[in-house]
Amino acid sequence: MSTTMNKITRDSLMTLEAYAKARPEFRKQVLEHKKLRTVAVGNHVTLIFEDELTVRYQIQEMLRIEKTFEERGILDELEAYNPLVPDGRNFKATMMIEYPEVAERKEALQRLKGIEHKVWVQVEGSPKVYAIADEDLERSNDTKTSAVHFMRFELTDEMAAALKYGVTLSVGVDHPMYSQAVSPLPIEVRNALVKDLA
Template identity: 35%
Template sequence: MSKKKRLIEKEDLIPSDIYSKTRRQTRKELVEFKKDRRIALGPYATFYFESFETMLAQVQEMLHIEKGGDEQLQDELVAYNPLVPNGKELIATLMFEIDNPISRAAFLGKVGGIEEKIFMKIDDEFVSAVPEADVDRTSADGKASSVQFIHFKLNDDQISKFKLIDLNIELGINHKEYAHTTKLTEANIKALSKDFI
């Protein structure tokens, strides 16, 4: 699996019979790979930064579970290829994780538009997140989705700064009902730097 790869194709997938045999080990390795790509923010938000490897694993797993063959594969590629970073961006799946369904509904009802209030601060420069354009992430009645897909598009200078490792990089949400920031660790920065060309 090449980090230089920006598009998942059929040839990248392991045949389903082989995947079934190696699935446990593959998933164990993926957990380790994703460890430094997961960043919690406040009590409910977790950013899972995606890559070619994480999206390939997602497609592989969906095919394993649903067994839809080539027809399903095309749908999965359409769904997941836009979440593979293009070399000048970071892409995260943001999840608001609240176990209690009543508390979850109450929280999501208060944070409409939160996808427009996400940022990354590289040194002293703010990079506003761009929500994935596929669907609205806040409903007409103002309820936010519990899953958001977020792009951070960086310019060359910001990418160079990001790769310095020892720079102060923060991830934040600045919504009136949910305002939190967290500093990325050196391990986070090293892992995410691999997404850049």
């Protein structure tokens, strides 16, 4: 199984001009697509399961915001974001810890230290698979966690086969200060995520 399955290439990106024209429609399409890939785990943790389309949108947006049209800059963005595309045997997600008040958020990020290692997915009939978090760079320190984490959930061939067969999928967090689960995921969300498996 090649890990280059869904990698986004330089040639497949739109130029800044082309993207400016296509953006309103593309953005609408991506926001609609993300609805079935977004899971609120309790009131303060949201997981957005990334795929080729969501990552492509991120890259195009970064290039637009930074007005990047030079080859090196474009390749840097591809290098930064391509690892977020699932490779056929995993789910990849952006986790956001959300508290509206600044003081409350600061206190929560201290209390939830290590939460990024306590996020899991579970295929019905199989053990929990815990996230491998922040492989690109360390986002937490000795006193607090970060509000944003990138995570990968590695599935076995058996888990992938079971999901394709139709078993349920659950997602949760079992940090001592934040224990929540969505079990099972709504069928339409589960079906959207199963498409990430080769």
